[in-house]
Amino acid sequence: MSKIVFIGGGNMASCLIGGMLTNGFSSQDIMVSEPNEDSRKRMQSTHGVLTTADNLAAVSQADIIVLAVKPQIMGAVASPLAAKLEHKPIIVSIAAGIPVSALQNWLGQHLKIVRAMPNTPAMVQSGATGLFASQSLGNDQQAMIENMFSAVGYACWVAQESDIDAVTAVSGSGPAYFFLIYEAMLKVAQELGLDKQTASQLTLHTAMGAARLALTSESTPDELRKQVTSPGGTTQAAIESFQAQDLEGIFRIAMTSALERAKKMSDDFAG
Numbered sequence: 001m002s003k004i005v006f007i008g009g010g011n012m013a014s015c016l017i018g019g020m021l022t023n024g025f026s027s028q029d030i031m032v033s034e035p036n037e038d039s040r041k042r043m044q045s046t047h048g049v050l051t052t053a054d055n056l057a058a059v060s061q062a063d064i065i066v067l068a069v070k071p072q073i074m075g076a077v078a079s080p081l082a083a084k085l086e087h088k089p090i091i092v093s094i095a096a097g098i099p100v101s102a103l104q105n106w107l108g109q110h111l112k113i114v115r116a117m118p119n120t121p122a123m124v125q126s127g128a129t130g131l132f133a134s135q136s137l138g139n140d141q142q143a144m145i146e147n148m149f150s151a152v153g154y155a156c157w158v159a160q161e162s163d164i165d166a167v168t169a170v171s172g173s174g175p176a177y178f179f180l181i182y183e184a185m186l187k188v189a190q191e192l193g194l195d196k197q198t199a200s201q202l203t204l205h206t207a208m209g210a211a212r213l214a215l216t217s218e219s220t221p222d223e224l225r226k227q228v229t230s231p232g233g234t235t236q237a238a239i240e241s242f243q244a245q246d247l248e249g250i251f252r253i254a255m256t257s258a259l260e261r262a263k264k265m266s267d268d269f270a271g
């Protein structure tokens with residue numbers, strides 16, 4: 001089995017490791033390198049994985065290195081690792097906005113790099129992750145990396161690096177769009193007379209039910225919408241109001257802003 005080393009043992013590393021362990025990965029094949037002693041102890045007690053504070057010793061043994069530190073410190077953390085990567089492990093970066101070119105500048109031009117963009121529902125094994133590989137991977141390597149992220153939800157490969165910016169605008173930031181809609185529906189549902197608990201449960205179960213129905217149905221989104229919308233009925237009144245205010249246009253502007261921001265962050269790191 002491949003040795004997988006996480007550099008950084010924070011929230012995202014912990015939720016990935018938790019998912020991996022419940023999906024057939026062995027704690028003996030996973031090591032976390034992390035400077036904070038409390039975080040190391042938490043990793044040991046929660047997941048039973050090996051831990052160290054020595055990034056260089058950890059990566060020299062690794063087949064796959066997952067870079068799971070904050071983007072702002074990635075350069076400072078990654079650069080010293082370059083001297084210990086002659087064995088050419090695969091590098092998986094989950095850091096938002098850091099392009100392959102920056103990672104190769106820090107770590108070495110010859111390395112295979114995978115950029116992964118997970119999202120926060122990974123914490124409850126319901127994440128959505130886009131993956132991009134800088135060079136083609138062996139079938140086993142590709143399957144292993146896909147399994148790591150499938151362990152915390154849905155994972156798919158994208159064809160080009162610029163697609164990762166689109167993934168960021170869709171699913172990386174996407175949970176916040178739905179939380180915003182949740183906030184709005186919760187407030188209005190209470191104004192319409194429901195208590196907070198009832199409003200919250202009805203809203204969230206409706207969101208989950210709509211997502212499940214769409215995932216399992218062969219119908220298109222507009223067919224599903226039309227199934228709920230009888231002519232002259234309550235749903236039609238609401239949908240017409242959304243459309244009169246150009247809901248699609250609002251999303252286009254918002255998601256394009258997220259995409260532009262992701263591109264700008266990548267450009268800044270690319271230098």
Ligand SMILES: NC(=O)c1ccc[n+]([C@@H]2O[C@H](COP(=O)([O-])OP(=O)(O)OC[C@H]3O[C@@H](n4cnc5c(N)ncnc54)[C@H](OP(=O)(O)O)[C@@H]3O)[C@@H](O)[C@H]2O)c1
Pocket residue numbers: 007008009010011012013033034035036039055067068069070071073077094095096117118119120172
């Ligand atoms: N959270 C998300 O939803 C999400 C989604 C997509 C991508 N990401 C990406 O995932 C990465 C990690 O995010 P996170 O939320 O897990 O952050 P986090 O909880 O802050 O985890 C980062 C960890 O790295 C540790 N660290 C700091 N310096 C280090 C060093 N020199 N060597 C090794 N470890 C070091 C930190 O320790 P200290 O606490 O002691 O500083 C911390 O435990 C980020 O790049 C983020 O962009 C996160």
